[in-house]
Amino acid sequence: MIEIESLSKRYGATTVVDGVSLTVARGTVAVVVGTSGSGKSTLLRMINRLVEPSAGAVRIDGRDTRATPAHLLRRRIGYAIQGHGLFPHRTVAENIATVPRLLGWDMPRIERRVDELLSLFQLDPGAFRGQYPHELSGGQQQRVGVARALAAEPAVLLMDEPFGALDPIIRDKAQEDLLAIQRRFGTTVVLVTHDMDEAFRLADRVAVMRDGRLLQYDRPAALLRAPADPFVARLAGTADRSLKLLSLVSAGEAAEPGAGDGPTVPASASLRDVLAELIWRGAEAATVVADGRPAGRLTLAAILARGRAG
Amino acid sequence: MRVAAWALRLAGLGLLAAFLAVPQRFAPLFAPLTEYGAPPIYDQGSLLGLALAHLATVFAATAASAVVAVTLGIFVTRESGAEFLPLSRTLVNVGQTFPPVAVLAIAVPLVGFGEWPTLIALFAYGLLPVFENTIAGLESCPPAVREAADGMGLGARQRLLAVELPLALPLILEGIRLSLVVNIGTATLGSTVAAKGLGEVIIAGLLSNNTAFILQGGLVTGLMAVLLYDAMAAAERRLLKAVRVA
Numbered sequence A: 001m002i003e004i005e006s007l008s009k010r011y012g013a014t015t016v017v018d019g020v021s022l023t024v025a026r027g028t029v030a031v032v033v034g035t036s037g038s039g040k041s042t043l044l045r046m047i048n049r050l051v052e053p054s055a056g057a058v059r060i061d062g063r064d065t066r067a068t069p070a071h072l073l074r075r076r077i078g079y080a081i082q083g084h085g086l087f088p089h090r091t092v093a094e095n096i097a098t099v100p101r102l103l104g105w106d107m108p109r110i111e112r113r114v115d116e117l118l119s120l121f122q123l124d125p126g127a128f129r130g131q132y133p134h135e136l137s138g139g140q141q142q143r144v145g146v147a148r149a150l151a152a153e154p155a156v157l158l159m160d161e162p163f164g165a166l167d168p169i170i171r172d173k174a175q176e177d178l179l180a181i182q183r184r185f186g187t188t189v190v191l192v193t194h195d196m197d198e199a200f201r202l203a204d205r206v207a208v209m210r211d212g213r214l215l216q217y218d219r220p221a222a223l224l225r226a227p228a229d230p231f232v233a234r235l236a237g238t239a240d241r242s243l244k245l246l247s248l249v250s251a252g253e254a255a256e257p258g259a260g261d262g263p264t265v266p267a268s269a270s271l272r273d274v275l276a277e278l279i280w281r282g283a284e285a286a287t288v289v290a291d292g293r294p295a296g297r298l299t300l301a302a303i304l305a306r307g308r309a310g
Numbered sequence B: 001m002r003v004a005a006w007a008l009r010l011a012g013l014g015l016l017a018a019f020l021a022v023p024q025r026f027a028p029l030f031a032p033l034t035e036y037g038a039p040p041i042y043d044q045g046s047l048l049g050l051a052l053a054h055l056a057t058v059f060a061a062t063a064a065s066a067v068v069a070v071t072l073g074i075f076v077t078r079e080s081g082a083e084f085l086p087l088s089r090t091l092v093n094v095g096q097t098f099p100p101v102a103v104l105a106i107a108v109p110l111v112g113f114g115e116w117p118t119l120i121a122l123f124a125y126g127l128l129p130v131f132e133n134t135i136a137g138l139e140s141c142p143p144a145v146r147e148a149a150d151g152m153g154l155g156a157r158q159r160l161l162a163v164e165l166p167l168a169l170p171l172i173l174e175g176i177r178l179s180l181v182v183n184i185g186t187a188t189l190g191s192t193v194a195a196k197g198l199g200e201v202i203i204a205g206l207l208s209n210n211t212a213f214i215l216q217g218g219l220v221t222g223l224m225a226v227l228l229y230d231a232m233a234a235a236e237r238r239l240l241k242a243v244r245v246a
């Protein structure tokens, strides 16, 4: 759990982060959005003390971050950035092993962890261990960057626009992988992005920042249903909010008992996708399928109700 | 291509070794350059001895300037030393622009004749390439790499040793090589203040109007510089491969 309390950063007379308070529950994903220069990166970097706060406090699992020397604190917190920052003169395996080595893990444990992470990110350990960063594609470099951040099994992972430089298809995959790995390890993630779709997809809660202040910190659906002010509404994109709401809910969650006629849809599909399928087929209801078996039904009316306020 | 390069290298090395070992054998070659029965080969001392003394002086001076310049370059690129960058840069530039002959002239009254004035002049002259290349090398570390190093919890010292210096190494070595080669030529001036070196051969030639001597001094110096430049470049490539920054 990360508790941020009245956190501020001033550079001379300008306040770039202004009294921000928020709590990220253990094992959840908080995504920070906001216009350029709103203080997102500064907020993130105050959590691992790459930037020292001017006022306020950060506690991780109840412990004030100032109680530990900054560089030791950072070894316990994963950190991944845009442009990955891989060491060009170190192999993939050596890059990933950076923090475990600093922490004094023994070699067999490091090697096991490196191979485990490479496999998790769908990079064949045999082929990639000994490669140098310049021999990898941008997407592969980014995956190694995230693997390196996760190497020492940190409870907290900070990410600053980690997928900003990737093309849409690779980015999609990277987000999926991140969520899978985050759930598997129960990592608490704080991620900064410019991309609202990315925010809605990954976030348990979204923090909207403007001019150093936190405007709203809430579930994605709440941001769409009840934006705290016009800026949040504009950023969240309220014009198509009904569809965005539908994309936040999976067919499995919304399915009602009973068997449907019409097309079958996987339980993992979003209601938005189910709606699109129903429109396309001209059907009134769909059968939700989980693990190859029917798991309920979804009617057009039920889907539409989900896209309304309240 | 590679074969030709190696052939040239070996030929150069063979020629230098042969000339320093048995210079008298080359007398017929240099005889046409002398007049009135003057000796065609330098005969006031051992050419080999002079060449070794010459190299020793150059190596000592360059080693000292490399240590000082790299240390200074590291210091002024740290946060705590950043304010000393302009001053250091000025000092090091003065060391390079101040003519070595003038340094000799100033140093002699202070430290007397012999090796010391030469060592001081070469030391000052050799600082600039190493210093500037050290700074350029350290600054070539991409900001994202530096941020990642900090973000993962490397201390300032670990970041320097494990990341910044290895990435800067190619440029630092190049600076040292440059400084060394320039100093091989410059060191001939040392003979004006009685340092042992190949300058003696050239000066003897000038004094006795013996073109053969001048040419011998110049050729041996030049050949040593070229061969050393080449050898260092090869050694650098191996070293960089060993630490894997090439």
Ligand SMILES: Nc1ncnc2c1ncn2[C@@H]1O[C@H](COP(=O)(O)OP(=O)(O)OP(=O)(O)O)[C@@H](O)[C@H]1O
Pocket (backbone or CB within 6 Å): A011, A016, A034, A035, A036, A037, A038, A039, A040, A041, A042, A043
């Ligand atoms: N070291 C610093 N000294 C002075 N001002 C700074 C410093 N670091 C950041 N700032 C200022 O603080 C403000 C917030 O910067 P920050 O990097 O946190 O914004 P951001 O929301 O991450 O922006 P972006 O989306 O462009 O990455 C900016 O106006 C920036 O110029």
Ligand SMILES: [Mg+2]
Pocket (backbone or CB within 6 Å): A040, A041, A042, A160
């Ligand atoms: Mg930023």
